[in-house]
Amino acid sequence: MSKRPSLTPLIESLPATVPFVGPEALERRRGGLPFRARLGANENGFGPSARVVEAMRNAAPDVWMYGDPENHELKTAIARHLGVAFENVAAGEGVDALLGLIVRQYMEPGTPVVVSLGGYPTFNFHVTGFGGRLVPVPYDGYRENLEGLLDAVRRENAPLVYLANPDNPMASWWDAGSISAFIEALPETTMLILDEAYCEFAPADSVPPIDVNRPNVLRLRTFSKAYGLAGMRCGYVFGHAAAIEPFDRIRNHFGITRLTQIAALAALEDQEYLRDTVARVAAGRERIGRIAAANGLTALPSATNFVAVDCGADGAFALRVLQELGKRDVFVRKPMAAGQDQYIRVSVGPDSALDLFAEALPEALKAAREG
Amino acid sequence: MSKRPSLTPLIESLPATVPFVGPEALERRRGGLPFRARLGANENGFGPSARVVEAMRNAAPDVWMYGDPENHELKTAIARHLGVAFENVAAGEGVDALLGLIVRQYMEPGTPVVVSLGGYPTFNFHVTGFGGRLVPVPYDGYRENLEGLLDAVRRENAPLVYLANPDNPMASWWDAGSISAFIEALPETTMLILDEAYCEFAPADSVPPIDVNRPNVLRLRTFSKAYGLAGMRCGYVFGHAAAIEPFDRIRNHFGITRLTQIAALAALEDQEYLRDTVARVAAGRERIGRIAAANGLTALPSATNFVAVDCGADGAFALRVLQELGKRDVFVRKPMAAGQDQYIRVSVGPDSALDLFAEALPEALKAAREG
Structure with a gap:
């Protein structure tokens, strides 16, 4: 049998890829040896609230039922939390899925889409996957370049621009006034995807x-x-009702699991736990800064649950530091774009995980310098 | 502000929709009154194995970690279960998500896609959502029309044809030999989507x-x-490695939750429970047949966990029966296409749920006849 079904030219042109190599894949490459400190994926090692865990455990026998495809209770709670109407909210299987749906809504093959060079790879994955043309704008220092993004939007007459605030991978941020001014200055026909x-x-x-x-x-x-x-896997998007309604035209209606809807609802109801987590994360950021300083390195200020640590030399050196940390069972990631690649990106975790990082970093730096 | 971002012409042309109205939505319309017998969505009321529930409960505190984006353990277990290689398997957030990915791989706007008239609405939703042209082939009696599907594929030179075996909504099936002959007869350039x-x-x-x-x-x-x-939300697809690899080009890599991967793995390992479930479902089908017969109705033979029951009159009457069952807190669905619309579709459930159906059906029929 020589002939076979033809992929579309677009799909034919794409590589098989994983936007992020998961720690599990790295562990498999290590012969199954697990990391002891999982500080690379900006996960939140403090975990969900005990009430969330209890809600999930209670509902576990009920998962023979599909979840509500309209996500009604969850969207109602999100809308109340934000102080907006039900019609202003859509939910999806993580921000990733929602980004794919937005791209489908506004972009056709060849459409220019403005992003920051070194920004969120999964957004770029969707743009490329639907045949769009990425227009990357280099960072301004370690912040996304608002003026540059705006210039690119105007120059390309781009219908979509992606901005993360706070930013990933550098953990930087703009003040609300700057973001509002950016929104004011955008052409009315350009959709801002503001990843928060x-x-x-x-x-x-x-x-x-x-x-x-x-x-x-x-x-x-x-x-x-x-x-x-x-x-x-649960993210949500909010905005003008007219910009939210199209999600219902193309989304994977049953995509958010029943247990996820229950977990997210319980999480939203436990704002006290959220406040505790945010405080613990802030303390963890400080600690990563102190660990960096104790090793003669500089940590950038962070508005997130991770910290970009300047390894003080070039990208190749930072990569060696990352690899040496890995050998010491500490999983971190690093930015790859020029201007950012001398950094490693360390997620905040509980003290036990940061203890391992503190212990491994001097050794990793020494080995990287010798390597 | 008068101007706004433009949806693509395709997305602009689509309606907001839900392929299936969930029982939760119907309950909301009933003022929040829950159904007592949930027999409409072909869910499996016998639930997952106790070992699956235990595995989920044990893993609940770990959901701060992303699931493995490569679904490595799960795909390995599925491949072993099927007796195929790892490269022959892809997994996704339910069959629904995988159907959307297949459509994207082989279809462009205007491409003809052959389906059965009255078949699975979510597949049609994806075809329409990506701009394809549905070529519907009426059932042959209460089975999908293999000859008719083949004729349509040849006539349209269609790159995609969808076939469910066993079928939904009629629960009918073809023997393996007929399916194999269908595959043999298909043009080599047409991809068969065989929904099992x-x-x-x-x-x-x-x-x-x-x-x-x-x-x-x-x-x-x-x-x-x-x-x-x-x-x-977990489905999988298997086939030639060259037809599986493209899923990695476009899938939502983190789409299957961590807990889902754990649950599916545990489910696959408990084949004894699966055999018990299948036996209980077979007994439930028989019972639905007896309930139908006791009411002077005919149930079609079924190869699934649901039964199509002929209400003995037209579609309008069957719809009234469905509505009257709903008033008696029994949720069922019904096919809507001509030739099938005199049926209601009743999912097998535990005896307690079928008791309620048995109790409600005579009253519902009486009310429908008087209505």
Whole structure:
């Protein structure tokens, strides 16, 4: 049999890929040896609230039932939490799935999409996967370049621009006024995808007021980070009702598991636990800064649950530090784009995990310098 | 602000929709009154194995970690279960998500896609959502029309044809020989999407032998039905390695939750529980047949966990029966296509649920006849 079904030219042109190599894959390459400190994926090692765990355990026997495809209770609670209407909220299997749906809504093959060079790979994965043309704008220092993004949008007449505030991978942020001015300056026909996955960790004055009257802003948040539910896959997007309704035209309606809906609802109801987590994360950031300083390294200020640590030399050196940390069972990641690649990115974890990082870092630096 | 970002013409043309209205939505319309018998969504009321529930409960505190984006352990276990290689298997957030990915791989706007009229709405949703042109082929009696599907494929030179065996919504099936002959007769350039979501319930001689050497067959199975995990969203597809690899180009890599991977793995390991479930479902089918007969109605033979019951009159009457069952707190669904619409579709459930159905049916029929 020589002939076979033909992939579309677009799909034919794409590589098989994984936007992030998971720690599990790295562990398999290590012969199955588990990491002792999992500090690379910006997961929240403080975990979900005990009430969330209890809710999940109670509901476990009920998973023979599909979850509500309209996510009604969860969306109602999110809308109340944000102070917006039900019609202003859509939910999905993580921010990742929602980003894919947004790309499908506004972009056709060849459409320019403005992003930051070195920004979130999964967004780029979706743009490329639907045939869009990435227009990358280099960071301005260690912050996304608002002026540069705006210039690129205007120059390309781009219908989509992606901005993360706070930012990943550098953990930097803009104040709310700067973001609002950016929104004001955007062409009315350009949709801003404002990824606020880390906003719960950020200074209050970095998060613009909620305003769902503007049809060209979609803001995304998640239960993966501050709420400690990365493994359950739930994100949400809010904005003008006219920009939210199209999600119902194309989403995977049953995509959010029944248990995820229950977990997210319980998480949202336990704001006291969230406040505790945010405080613990802030303390962990400080500690990573002290660990870096004790080793003669500089940590960038962070508005997230991770810290970018400048290894003080080039990207090849930082990569060696990362690898040496891995040999010492500490999993971290690092930015790869030029101008960022001298950093490693260390997620905040409980003290036990940061103890291992503190212990491994001097040895890793020594080995990297000798290597 | 008068201007706004433009949806693509395709997305602009689509309606907001839900392929299935969930029982939760119906309950909300009933003022929040829950159904007492949930027999409409082909869920498996016998639930997952106790070992699955235990595995989920044990892992609940760990969901701060992302699941393995490569689904390595789960895919390894599925491959072993099927007797194929790791490279022959892809997994996704339910068969629904995988169907969307297949459509993206082989179809462009305007591409003809052959389906059965009255077949699985979510597949049609994806075809329409990506701009394909549905070519519907009426059933032959209460079975999908293999000859008709083949004729349509040839006439349209269609790159995709969808076939469910056993079938939904009629629960009918073809023997393995007929399916194999259909595959033999297909053009080499047409991909068969063989949906086997219900195959664990079906007679052994209705499931073709596993053969991953043919590049134009993708077979889909799920943990939602026989394994009782509808709410956890996990399906898989197997076939020729060259037809499996493209899923890695476009899938939502983190889409299957960590807990789902753990649950599916535990479910696969408990084949004894699966056999018990299948036996209980077979007994439940028989009982639905007896309940139908006791009311002067005819139930079709079924190879699934649901039974199509002929209400003995037209579609409008069957709809009234469904509504009257709903008033008596019994949730069922019904096919809507011409030639099938005189049926209601009743999922097998535990005896307590079928007791309620048995009690409600005579009253519902009486009310429908008077209505």
